[in-house]
Amino acid sequence: MAATQAMLGVIQSMAAAMEEHRKHLTNLDSEIGDGDHGNNMHRGFQAALERLEGTDPPTPADALKAVSMALVSKVGGAAGPLYGTAFLKASTALSGKEDLSPEDVAEAIEAALAGVKQRGKAEEGDKTMVDALAPAAAAAKEAASAGKGVGEVFRAAAEAANEGAEATVPLTARRGRASYLGERAAGHMDPGARSTYLLLDAGARSLGA
Numbered sequence: 156m157a158a159t160q161a162m163l164g165v166i167q168s169m170a171a172a173m174e175e176h177r178k179h180l181t182n183l184d185s186e187i188g189d190g191d192h193g194n195n196m197h198r199g200f201q202a203a204l205e206r207l208e209g210t211d212p213p214t215p216a217d218a219l220k221a222v223s224m225a226l227v228s229k230v231g232g233a234a235g236p237l238y239g240t241a242f243l244k245a246s247t248a249l250s251g252k253e254d255l256s257p258e259d260v261a262e263a264i265e266a267a268l269a270g271v272k273q274r275g276k277a278e279e280g281d282k283t284m285v286d287a288l289a290p291a292a293a294a295a296k297e298a299a300s301a302g303k304g305v306g307e308v309f310r311a312a313a314e315a316a317n318e319g320a321e322a323t324v325p326l327t328a329r330r331g332r333a334s335y336l337g338e339r340a341a342g343h344m345d346p347g348a349r350s351t352y353l354l355l356d357a358g359a360r361s362l363g364a
């Protein structure tokens with residue numbers, strides 16, 4: 156119950172971050188894509204809030220599953236199905252759990268990463284959200300093994316995602332629309348890597364970390 160409330164707080168904070176950074180994400184996507192990433196993410200998270208409103212999800216996994224369904228049904232293109240898969244895999248990893256340990260959170264982020272890689276076929280260095288999510292999963296695992304709390308695990312994941320997103324700037328893209336640009340994609344941050352950082356940062360902040 157307490158963990159479900161905390162998860163709902165995380166989701167609300169993520170939705171608020173997508174609202175706040177909508178223009179910024181769309182501007183990044185205008186540089187190397189089609190300029191819709193901020194609007195896509197904002198629309199998806201508003202749909203997630205609507206889906207959750209007035210419902211009382213019994214577990215954190217149920218809350219994450221609702222987010223996944225909203226993202227898949229309301230966000231087209233690349234990011235909708237990819238983030239939808241990420242939230243679905245995180246939900247499956249936490250299935251049936253009423254309380255969440257730091258290890259559970261780390262495993263959920265790892266499962267999200269595995270889902271995105273399986274679905275999108277991107278590896279690290281391809282200039283996608285994987286460049287933020289992969290270091291995030293590793294940092295979360297390390298923080299959990301070091302005995303950190305749930306909020307600190309999110310914070311560690313967010314900081315690693317931030318560095319991963321920054322590191323996409325000089326890269327050329329091998330996946331997604333940006334890959335059509337060749338060398339011209341270099342010099343710009345990948346919007347999906349940036350949104351991954353913003354989501355994890357919002358989660359950490361809602362947990363007081």
Ligand SMILES: Nc1ncnc2c1ncn2[C@@H]1O[C@H](COP(=O)(O)OP(=O)(O)OP(=O)(O)O)[C@@H](O)[C@H]1O
Pocket residue numbers: 184188189190191192193195196231232233234235237271274275276277282283284285330331332333345346347348
């Ligand atoms: N195959 C992939 N694997 C992982 N992430 C991907 C892949 N393709 C695209 N992305 C991510 O999706 C982001 C773009 O999301 P957006 O919401 O703009 O969808 P889109 O406009 O359909 O995508 P795109 O412009 O890349 O075709 C990219 O910045 C990248 O991080």
Ligand SMILES: [Mg+2]
Pocket residue numbers: 184188189190191192232332
């Ligand atoms: Mg786009």
